[in-house]
Amino acid sequence: MRRTVGFLTVLASLFLVAPVANATHASTPHFTTNMFRIYYDNLTSLGVAAVTHARNNLNPTDVTTSQISSKTSPYIYVRDADYPDNFLGNSLCEVPSSSTSCLIYLIRLNSASNQLASVQSRWNKTACHEFGHTAGLGHRTTSGTCMVQGISTYWNFDQHDKDTINAGY
Ligand SMILES: [Zn+2]
Numbered sequence: 517m518r519r520t521v522g523f524l525t526v527l528a529s530l531f532l533v534a535p536v537a538n539a540t541h542a543s544t545p546h547f548t549t550n551m552f553r554i555y556y557d558n559l560t561s562l563g564v565a566a567v568t569h570a571r572n573n574l575n576p577t578d579v580t581t582s583q584i585s586s587k588t589s590p591y592i593y594v595r596d597a598d599y600p601d602n603f604l605g606n607s608l609c610e611v612p613s614s615s616t617s618c619l620i621y622l623i624r625l626n627s628a629s630n631q632l633a634s635v636q637s638r639w640n641k642t643a644c645h646e647f648g649h650t651a652g653l654g655h656r657t658t659s660g661t662c663m664v665q666g667i668s669t670y671w672n673f674d675q676h677d678k679d680t681i682n683a684g685y
Pocket residue numbers: 645649655665
């Protein structure tokens with residue numbers, strides 16, 4: 517289902533209020549449209565494969581993904597590099613369009629993480645997780661989904677994740 521956010525956009529520009537957590541788990545700004553335009557220019561092979569993995573998780577939902585060759589808003593920019601902090605990855609809304617949606621997202625996969633190391637499945641899990649945030653998913657505490665925090669052996673969305681994504685678009 518689509519949401520019309522024009523009026524809310526005006527409200528959100530006045531108040532930086534975190535969205536109210538709902539009964540499920542959508543709690544992060546979701547990319548402004550269900551057409552995920554993904555840009556990257558200098559990813560390692562681990563990063564490229566991880567993005568492909570995440571896209572393969574998103575494409576069966578109401579989200580469709582494409583790779584774009586220049587940064588034309590809206591887009592999701594994926595980088596991997598040796599970041600100073602020991603996080604696995606994160607997603608930052610750089611340009612919000614409202615308190616609940618985002619025009620330009622930055623996803624960072626941390627090559628310096630000694631937990632990610634060079635283990636592709638861990639990169640895949642992390643990319644699934646961060647793209648899940650860009651689709652509006654928050655964290656899960658039950659196993660069986662990439663939306664749990666940290667290293668895990670689950671590197672895909674579960675049905676609940678997919679249902680939540682579909683409900684948000
Ligand atoms: Zn997270």
